[in-house]
Amino acid sequence: MKVGMLGGGQLSLMLAEAARPLDIEVVFIDPAADACAATAATQIQADYDDPAALDQLARQVDVVTYEFENVPSEAVRILSEDLDVFPAANALATAQDRLFEKNQLVALDIPVPEFRSIDSLHDLRQAVMQLGMPTVLKTRRFGYDGKGQAVIRSEQDIESAWQSIVEAPAILEAFMPFDREVSIIAVRDRQGNHQTYPLSENIHKNGILDQSYSRAEDPAFEQAEKYISKLMDELEYVGVLALELFQVGDKLYANEFAPRVHNSGHWTIEGTICSQFENHMRAVAGLLLGEVKLTGSSLMLNCIGEMPDVRNIKDLPGVAIHDYGKAAREGRKVGHITLTAESDMALGELVGKVQRELG
Ligand code: AMP
16 A cells, blocks of 8 residues: 655654555655655655646555645645545644634633634734733744744733734734643544543643653543544544643643644654554554553653764663654754653663763
């Protein structure tokens, strides 16, 4: 079987690597000359909305998926004429727009931070009065890793926040005094069966994911699973879905969802029997889903900007280094390191050792 993919970054790379033992080949479109998925899959180097490239892809694959939510909806529409595209266009359109996304969550009774839709400076001033401060202004579209966002802490920040997002349609959100950030990742197959991975506890630095930690029994799991299951069923979702949440006390509030494999689930490669990458390919290809149980406790450390010197840790048992082969650049995700151990205590020891070596 051949699966078409929009995007050739590290998610596409790890999807293609997971697909290989399933005898699934991946062909992807990406305009970049140095797309990192090219080491594991076949590239069509073109823009995502190039009609000739979309036609070339459609003629050689059985089904299509994508690795990021900002794929042009027109490309998905064109491909959907002849092929199944998973996750389907409705899930993509909802996730691409923070206002649609929030409205969908509210419709399903999934708690979210209080928010307002913003189309002008006047709207923004009024909404700040209603929600109080601090608040977070976020563009409705094309925001990621904290980009397209501004925190408003005082009245003086209002105008500069509006200018910083280039006066784009936006939402204003109450700033959540969260105890922790978590994410839940689940997979749903074409028949509607689903499996949910153990919860990830996430730490961000400068709006970018820095660490994800997962242990067997997290008290917030049940609530998070209920929310993601409702969302997947409502969207008749096929593939892996990730839902990011803020925990305040014992209550969870949804921040956003991603219709794709997610950075906070990279630990599933070593930490579970069937990773998020394999399960996404299984769902999209119409295969049975794999087991999502933990093999122990896991911690994933993102490598941002450049790969650290891993010489002294790479041979340690329980350490897995993933170098995406990308050129170093400030703020860029160039790799990740997963640490796994059979218990929380053993993981703590391994984390200490690795942190001492990495400095
Ligand atoms: P996002 O792009 O919406 O995932 O936001 C990136 C990061 O900014 C989140 O992971 C949080 O650390 C922080 N953040 C976003 N929205 C809020 C909020 N309403 N309250 C507090 N922190 C937030």
